[in-house]
Amino acid sequence: MTGRRTRYAAVTAVALSVLFAAGAVTVASAEREEAPRTPDSASADAGFARDMSVHHQQAVEMSFIVRDRTEDPAVRRLAYDIANTQANQRGMMLGWLDMWGLPKVESGTAPMTWMGMPVTGDAAGKDGALMPGMATRTQLDALREASGKEAEVLYLRLMTAHHKGGVHMAEGCVQKCSVDIERDLAQGMVDAQESEIALMADMLRKRGATA
Template identity: 45%
Template sequence: MDVPVETPARPRHRPLLIAAVCTVLAAIAAAVFFAGRYGTPSDVSPEAGFARDMAFHHAQAVEMAFAAHDVTEDETLRALTSDIILTQTAQRGIFMGWLQQWGLNQAGERPRMAWMSGHGHSAGRAKPAAPAGAPMPGMATGAEMERLRQAEGKAAEVLFLQLMIRHHEGGVQMADGLLRLSDREEVATMARHISAGQSGEIKLMTDLLRARGAKPYPTILD
């Protein structure tokens, strides 16, 4: 009697990974097209600063998402952290691809966020853009990251959600700042995507916090 062969289960996140790869390829193609159409951004341009700083910002978000994904058993939270890992890793690849296409170094000489000076990132803001010890808007401090790595169970879920909401608020702040400074099509399109996507995830994470009897940190957005 023939023994039926069991078909291997399809990886649950493969569609997200395929979509992320396709997004990277499409963005590289767009960079080639728009480089000829609009010219090449300079080393001190808002576009170059946005690409460098958002890539740095995304790197911490991916680290935070891995930390939470490893300790939670909640399916909604696992799906969210997987999406953050895949999406923001793909977007970092896009940013690095832009810089390479523009003939620019991945690390600039200007201070972080200098490109946003006078556009939502200044010392005179009523609400701090970043907690003391954090290098950029919404980013966690070294001490906060260590707390997240050590946390377990519900406490880890709550801390991750609080930190990631604030982190996403920083991302929205940066994306909206780019849109006030640049109309370069591929960069503005990415900024609009980040602003809309992370705003939606902020709402989801706020609901997840509420379900756990907790609240977000005070917002850094206006």
């Protein structure tokens, strides 16, 4: 009798181990099926990360320029906030491209192709303005040469246009990107930059200027 019980216990243990193993395989397979796919190079996720990184880099550049061209605390504080925020966001987006194993620059592909509206012809790279809202080389040179109130007004105007272009692109990612964390970042950009556009309009009015 003891031998039968021992054999029965052994068979039961083997059967349970098989069932648990099968369950583990099923769960693992389900997790693999539910895991988000890595974006490919032609995806909206990759296109947004690349294009917005370029867009952000110019905002950081303009913000550092104006901090050297004015002593106004409000403008310097805004410039610092924009430079710090957009440099951090740019680092996140470039990090995602690294994680996805994708190039940071896609040669032969026009900016904003992922949005279904590639910037081509005269608008592409015209005097250094690669995308809507971006300042031209001539405008950047003018900012470097200006000082005081003139530099403040020029910066606020250029950054307002820059933000409007950025908001348009970020809204495109909110609609088209598939990675949740990237869509959340894009929506955060929309909210923050629309708020800063309103702030800059008020700052321009205080300086007797408009966007």
